[in-house]
Amino acid sequence: MEDLKVITLEVGMLGTDCYLVQDGGTGDGYVIDPGGEARKVLDAVDGIGLKCLGILCTHGHMDHVGAVGKVAEGTGAPVYISEEDSRILAGTVQGLGARLGGLLVSKPRGVELLKGGDSLPMGEHAVRVLFTPGHTPGSLSFLIGGNLFCGDLVFQGSIGRTDLRGGSLESLMESVRREVFVLPPETRIFPGHGPATTVGAEKRYNPFLSRIIEEE
Numbered sequence: 001m002e003d004l005k006v007i008t009l010e011v012g013m014l015g016t017d018c019y020l021v022q023d024g025g026t027g028d029g030y031v032i033d034p035g036g037e038a039r040k041v042l043d044a045v046d047g048i049g050l051k052c053l054g055i056l057c058t059h060g061h062m063d064h065v066g067a068v069g070k071v072a073e074g075t076g077a078p079v080y081i082s083e084e085d086s087r088i089l090a091g092t093v094q095g096l097g098a099r100l101g102g103l104l105v106s107k108p109r110g111v112e113l114l115k116g117g118d119s120l121p122m123g124e125h126a127v128r129v130l131f132t133p134g135h136t137p138g139s140l141s142f143l144i145g146g147n148l149f150c151g152d153l154v155f156q157g158s159i160g161r162t163d164l165r166g167g168s169l170e171s172l173m174e175s176v177r178r179e180v181f182v183l184p185p186e187t188r189i190f191p192g193h194g195p196a197t198t199v200g201a202e203k204r205y206n207p208f209l210s211r212i213i214e215e216e
Contacts, residue, residue: 002209003021003022004021004022004024004086004125004144004145004147005020005021005023005024005029005048006020006021006022006087006147006190007019007020007021007022007044007048008190008196009037009040009041009044011034011035011036011037011040011041011067012035012036012037012061012063012067013036013063013065014035014193015193016033016035016036016063016064016192016193017033017191017192017193017194018031018032018033018034018035018041019031019032019033019144019190020032020041020044020045020048020050021122021144022048022050022067022145022148023122023123023124023125024123025124026033026051026121026123026124027049027050027051027123028051028053028121028122028123029050029051029052029053029122029123030052030053030054030055030056030120030122030127030142031045031050031052031054031055031056031071031075031077032055032056032058032142032149033056033057033058033064033065033149033151033192034055034058034065034066034067034068034071035062035063035064035065035066035067036063036066036067036185037067038067038070038071038074041067041071042070042071042074042075042210043205045074045075047072052075052076052077053077053115053120053121053122054078054079054080054112054120055068055071055072055075055077055078055079055080055108056075056127056140056142056149057079057080057081057085057089057140058140058141058149058150058151058153058192059082059085059135059136059137059138059139059140059151059152059201060080060081060085060086060087060088060089060136060138061088061152061164062080062088064151064152064154064192065081065088065089066124068089068108069089069108070107072108072109072110073108073109076109077092078110078111078112078116079108079110079111080111080112080113080120080140081111081112081114081138082113082114082115082131082139082140083113083115083138084133084136084137084138085136085137085138085140086111086113087137089108089190090111090135096200100174114129114131114140115129115131116129116131116140117129117131122144125145126144127142127144128142128143128144129141129142129145130142130148130179131175131179132150132151132153132169132171132172132175132176132179132180133168133171133175134153134160134162134168134169134170134171134172134173134175134176135151135153135160135161135162135167135172136163136164136166136167137151137154137166137198139151139152139160139175141153141179141180143183146184146185146186146187146188147188147190148180148183148187148188148189148190148199149190150189150190150192151190151191151192152191152192152193153172153175153176153180153191153192154176154180154189154191154197154202154206155191155192155193155194155197156189156191156194156195156196156197156201156202157197157202157205157206157207158206158208159172159176159206159208160172160192160208173209173211173212176209176212177212180199180202181199181203181209181212183199184199185198185199185200185203186198186199186200189202
């Protein structure tokens with residue numbers, strides 16, 4: 001099996017990590033969380049020759065979905081998101097969740113709904129969809145081989161906020177326990193902000209997740 005290529009782009013006012021994930025054999029892949037700077041994302045897509053099969057959204061906050069419409073239009077690919085977080089793409093979310101610095105989300109034409117347990121093809125790889133609520137009610141993570149793209153679930157040494165509307169610390173901790181800490185320790189975690197880490201490192205060093213280890 002050919003290696004997986006992962007390109008990280010920092011986009012938008014909050015420095016969101018947007019990822020381009022590509023199967024090395026076929027060139028097929030996905031864009032994950034294009035939160036802003038659509039032209040930067042599309043240039044990177046062209047630069048690596050990505051055959052974009054879809055735009056994957058870990059959750060429905062503006063800093064992660066702000067450029068989905070423009071990126072979808074530029075690639076001709078559908079947008080994937082959970083049903084619970086999909087309202088922002090239809091323009092029916094109000095308040096901070098729907099805008100950032102006065103900028104509205106660019107709405108895509110084609111939206112496909114995902115749920116935990118779904119799988120998407122990607123050349124010789126597959127994208128496993130994990131339901132990981134907590135930061136938002138419909139947060140998803142995407143597991144591709146030994147790589148987990150988890151949005152604002154887990155960061156290096158920290159966790160996503162749960163004090164925004166729909167957030168739940170209890171749900172976030174259960175998501176980590178059920179879906180993340182069961183993965184091999186060498187599994188790489190690509191978060192929504194900041195540097196990549198591993199499951200093993202977060203089990204050992206993340207102070208916010210220590211109670212999960214203590215309860216096991």
